[in-house]
Amino acid sequence: MSLQSWLNRVWYRRRPPPWLVPASGLYAAVSALRRAAYRRGWLAVQRVGCPVLVVGNLSVGGTGKTPLVIWLAARLAAAGRRPGILTRGYRGSAGAARLVGAEDSAALVGDEPVVLARRTGLPVAIGRARVEAARLLIGAGCDVLVSDDGLQHYA
Incomplete structure (x- = not known):
């Protein structure tokens, strides 16, 4: 049995x-402490200067987050906004935050960001440091960001 099958x-x-x-009890306790630290101001919330819409849920894989991001970004663009898409770049080898082009290698930036860039024609940025990636999108002229699977980031 593969590791993926076992984990599922x-x-x-x-x-x-x-x-x-x-x-799971330890994880819940650490998460609660971290959320409390943000609420009390012990950890700083970083603002990026535009609205950020987060698409995500508590399930892993195959739940339709990426198609929803594509749909939402297209609706925002049709409404006259300048959306950018923010994602982690899972399975990509790029270390630093960067903008993704439709011709970028999936091995470098991850397969989902390449699909998002190709399907939408909109700016896409990847980065484990989400705020840094968000700033790249704002620098590219975006006025609203759609974050693919960003619920684990409280900042």
């Missing part, structure tokens, strides 16, 4: 396996 089986079980319960 564990992820979608009705109840978590007993060995995972302590780890």
